[in-house]
Each structure stands twice: as C-alpha cells, then as structure tokens.
Amino acid sequence: MKPSVWKHLQSWAGLVVVSVALAAPTAPSAHDNSEGGWGSRWVGTWSAAMQAPLFGPATTFDNQTLRQVVHVTIGGSELRVRFSNTLGTVPFTIGAASVGLQSTGASVEPGSLHPLTFGGASSITMPPGAVAYSDPVYLRVQPQANLSVSLYVPSLSSGSTYLSLAHQTSYVSPAGNFTADTDIAGATTDTSWYWLSGVEVRAPWGGRSIVAFGDSITEGFASTTDANSRWPDYLARRLLAHRDTKDISVLNEAISGNRVLNDEIGPNAEKRVDRDVLTQGGLAYVIVLLGTNDMGFSQIAPGVFPPNILLTNVSANDLIAGYKQIIRRAHEQGARVYGATILPFEGASYWDAGAEAKRETINEWIRTSGWYDAVIDFEKVVRDPSAPTKLLPAYDSGDHLHPNDSGYAAMGNSIDLRLF
Numbered sequence: 001m002k003p004s005v006w007k008h009l010q011s012w013a014g015l016v017v018v019s020v021a022l023a024a025p026t027a028p029s030a031h032d033n034s035e036g037g038w039g040s041r042w043v044g045t046w047s048a049a050m051q052a053p054l055f056g057p058a059t060t061f062d063n064q065t066l067r068q069v070v071h072v073t074i075g076g077s078e079l080r081v082r083f084s085n086t087l088g089t090v091p092f093t094i095g096a097a098s099v100g101l102q103s104t105g106a107s108v109e110p111g112s113l114h115p116l117t118f119g120g121a122s123s124i125t126m127p128p129g130a131v132a133y134s135d136p137v138y139l140r141v142q143p144q145a146n147l148s149v150s151l152y153v154p155s156l157s158s159g160s161t162y163l164s165l166a167h168q169t170s171y172v173s174p175a176g177n178f179t180a181d182t183d184i185a186g187a188t189t190d191t192s193w194y195w196l197s198g199v200e201v202r203a204p205w206g207g208r209s210i211v212a213f214g215d216s217i218t219e220g221f222a223s224t225t226d227a228n229s230r231w232p233d234y235l236a237r238r239l240l241a242h243r244d245t246k247d248i249s250v251l252n253e254a255i256s257g258n259r260v261l262n263d264e265i266g267p268n269a270e271k272r273v274d275r276d277v278l279t280q281g282g283l284a285y286v287i288v289l290l291g292t293n294d295m296g297f298s299q300i301a302p303g304v305f306p307p308n309i310l311l312t313n314v315s316a317n318d319l320i321a322g323y324k325q326i327i328r329r330a331h332e333q334g335a336r337v338y339g340a341t342i343l344p345f346e347g348a349s350y351w352d353a354g355a356e357a358k359r360e361t362i363n364e365w366i367r368t369s370g371w372y373d374a375v376i377d378f379e380k381v382v383r384d385p386s387a388p389t390k391l392l393p394a395y396d397s398g399d400h401l402h403p404n405d406s407g408y409a410a411m412g413n414s415i416d417l418r419l420f
Contacts, residue, residue, distance in 0.1 A: 042080070043203040043282030045072040046147075047211075047251040048163040048193050051266040052087040054257075055306075059194070062156040065173040067106050067184055068149050068196050071228050073236040073249040075143040076201030081116060081134045083151070084197040085126035086275065087161040092195065093125040094118075095154035098179040099137060102146040106171035107183040114139055115180065123154075131197065141201060143240050149196055152177040159194040165256050166193045167220050167230065191225060198251075200281045207247040208284035210235070210420065211277045211335075213269065213326075217343060218254035218289050222397035222404060229405040234412025245420050251280055259294045260322040262310045273326050278333050285420060286330045287376060289340035291319050292401070295358045296350030316361040320369075327371055338419060339372035341379040346389040347400030356389055374419055381414045382407050 048070075052058075081099060085092040097116035100108035116134040118124035126132050141147065154177075171187040178184045212218050212232040220230030236250035253276040257265030266272065269290050277286055298313040305311065323339070330337045341363045345351050367375050382403055384392045391400060395407030403411065 040202050041205055041207065041282060042200040043074065043207040043247075043249055044209045044251045044280045045074050045076070045079075045141075045199055045201045045249045046070045047198040047253055047276075047280065048166070048196065049253045049255045049266065049272065049276045050084050050086045050161045050163060050197055051255050052160055053162075053164075054265055058158040058160045058162075059192075060156060060158050061153040061172070061194075063154060063175045065150055065152045065176065065178040065184065066170065066190075066194055067173070067178070067187065068151075068170040068193050069102055069168055070147050070149060070193070070196070070199060071168065071233070072141060072145055072147060072199060072201070073143065073251075074201060074203060074207065074240070074247060075141045075145065076203055077140045078136050078138050078202035079141060080136050080200050081149055081196070082131055082198035082200070083126065083134075083195050084131045084161050085195065086129055086131065086197070088126070088128045088158075089160065091125050091127050092157055092161075093123065093154060094132070094195075095123050095152040096177055096179045097134065097149070097151045099139065099147060099149050100182075101139075101141070102148045103182075106148075106187040108148050110182055112139060113180070113182055136202070143246075144237065147199060149199070150179040151195065152179050159192075162192050162194040163255070164192050165216075165219055165221060166191050167223055167225050168193075169226055198280075203282065204247055207249070207282055209249045209251050209280055209282040210285040210287060211251045211253050211280055211283060212287050212289070213273070213277055214254040214287075214289040214340075215258040215293055216254070216256035217292065217402060218252060219256050220252075220408065221256050222399070222402040223408055224405055227405065229408055231403075231408040231411035234409050235415055238413065238415075238417060239420065242417060245417055248284075248420055249282065253277060253280075257293055258290065259297065260290050260319055261294055261314050262297070262312055264309050265293070270322055270325055273329055277330060283333060283335050286326075286335050286337045287340055288323065288326060288337060288372075289342070289378065291342050291359075291362055292345060294319055295355040296345070296348065298358075299352045299355050300350050316358040316365075319358070319362055320365055324371060336373040338374045338376050339366040340376045341366050343379055343403070344383045344389050344391055345401045346387075349399075351400075376415055376419075378411050378414070381410050
C-alpha cells in the first residue's frame, strides 16, 4: 500500500488498526520452497535469536549431550531443525542429533525419538558464522507441544552462539552421547539454548509466521520459567484458537539488552534483521518492539559498565532512522510490519527525564507517521493511568521496566487478531 493511501485511511478511521480490513499477505516468494510436496511449505514454529557471551567466558561442553526443550506454536507431521554457529569464531561439530516429544524433564516420549541427519550424514561441522538445517523428519507434533532437541558435542567446544535467557529448562548430560536415549540419568539443568536457533514444520500453503522482534520485554524477562508466559506466547495461543489464524506461528526473535543501533548485547537490530527476521520460514508479519535500551543506555554515566559496552547517546531521530531501515527491509520481503509503542519505564535504573522525552517522541512517531502498516499500542495497555510514565503496579515485575506474567498476558491479549 502506498504511504499516502495508508495515511488517508488512518486519518479517516482515527484508529491504529485500520489495516485489519486488508487481506492477509500471501506467502512471500522469497521463502517458497518445493522440498516436500505441493500445497505445503516450511513455516517456522519456534525460534531463538543467537547472541555471544558478554560478561565472563562462554560455557564449555566436552563429550556431552545437550537436550534442549522448546515450545512450538503451530503443529505439523514433518519438521526440520536449524542449528547455528553464527557467532562462533571456530568450526563447531555436531557429533549426533535427535528430536522427540518431551515427556517430563530430560525424558522423551517412547516411540517419538528420531535421529537427525544432515544431507544423509549423522554429523555435521558448521564453519564460523554458518547455520545448518537438518533433513526433514516425520514426527507428528501437536500445536503447543514441547520438543526435546538433543545434540552431542563430541569435543571441547565453547557455547559462544546461544540465547542466554531462554526461560525454559533444558538438560546437560554427563559424559557420553545420549541422543538415542529416551532419558538422561544424572543430567544437570540449564536455562539457555546453545547452537539451536529454529524449528520449522511442513504447514499448509496458507501457513505463515509472525516474528516478534525485540529485546528483553519480548524475550520475556522476569516471566515464570517453563510457563510460556511471554507476550508472544499469549498471542500464539489466541491465534491457535481461531479457525482463520490457526496456521499462523509466532517466532520470538528477542535478546535481552538488545538495541537498535549498538552492539554488545547481541548484534544490533539493524544488523540482525536479515538473520533473525528475513530468513524465517513463512514470514508474513513483523512486530517491532525495540528502543528502550537505546534510550536507557544513552543516559548511563561512564564507568557503570565495562568499557566494551558502548554508551553512545542516541537521539529519537537516530532511532527513527533505524526503524525506517527495518521497515523497508521487511517490506522488501513482502511482510507487513507493525510498530509496538515503547512501554513506560520511570523508576528503572537507567530512566531519566531525557529518556522519557525520547520515548514520548518515538511513540508519537510510531502512532502517527504512517511508516508502520499498523500500530500495536502496548503503552496504553500497561501504563499506570494515574502516572503514565510508569508501569501499572499490577503489571510491574518489580524493576519498573519489565512486566510480570500478568503484564505480558495483558500485552499478548490486547493485540487485534484481525491484523493477521
């Protein structure tokens, strides 16, 4: 839709959800894929954004099996798994891998465990910066199921490509390859995902995905571990409950501390949009909720963080220029891009009046500029009406920055499903 037409519709309706009456996007040709069969396509059902360790050395693994649990959104009868060495500086070898339905803890439901292969081989070595897709596996996965993806690390390897805060319990074996075992006795727990960046299912041709592109508020910081209480989780469950949206997945591509314009806590959003958004199977929609850390880090005094953490003072206009680039690149792939307003955060450790002025300027631009295909007004959902620069106390996790489970529920439940 031309920007001038969009602005006219906004003006006429006076609502940020005007685009709900528009037809849903068709499958973007960039993600068409004939592997499998006619009338279906690969659609992401779960994903994780990869980052490098920031504080302290990376966790190392040696002759161990990682059994990592992921919660899918949509289901299917055929799947494939994506592994990543995106931030590695040396080749990484997967000695063996498998996938099955989680039973409890580190155990897998009997009969569901399948080995993963890579071009027919049981192992693969990924060069630095590379990703690897497994061959397809026939495994019936119900929507909202928990998958256990196991990978064997045969030699000493640094977990330098991972998502630190998974809010999901996974398992690390004692010495040995347990990828073919339905249980791992003596496993320890971990709440990060290592080298595991996505799961795709064979979905009907109308299947498509939403990428939630953000920082800790999208990642689910302060949400209850293993409860799937992030706002994208609430959105995914609502989509599944409706006939017209039941084939739409929600992919959480967020990193705590991430910024639009500066690196360190994950690659900056402009850099990682290609990796984490544009390559997702079935991409049709992007929800952008970013900018809080750019504003907050701009206000931090030198010396508070280690010198490798850039504290560049960025303006509201700098951030708006970054958003425009993300929007343009997603539009090039045929995706609709929805802007989410930035939550209030007065009382957080890096809030001050300067950050608040930037936030208000950016939110006004998100609501009125017409650059986004629609607006999701999270700020109005979670702010305290009596103190609109603060989170509603009932939704505040306690740090005045991140919502609690109730706040995330309010966010996910507020999104108009007609947008999809």
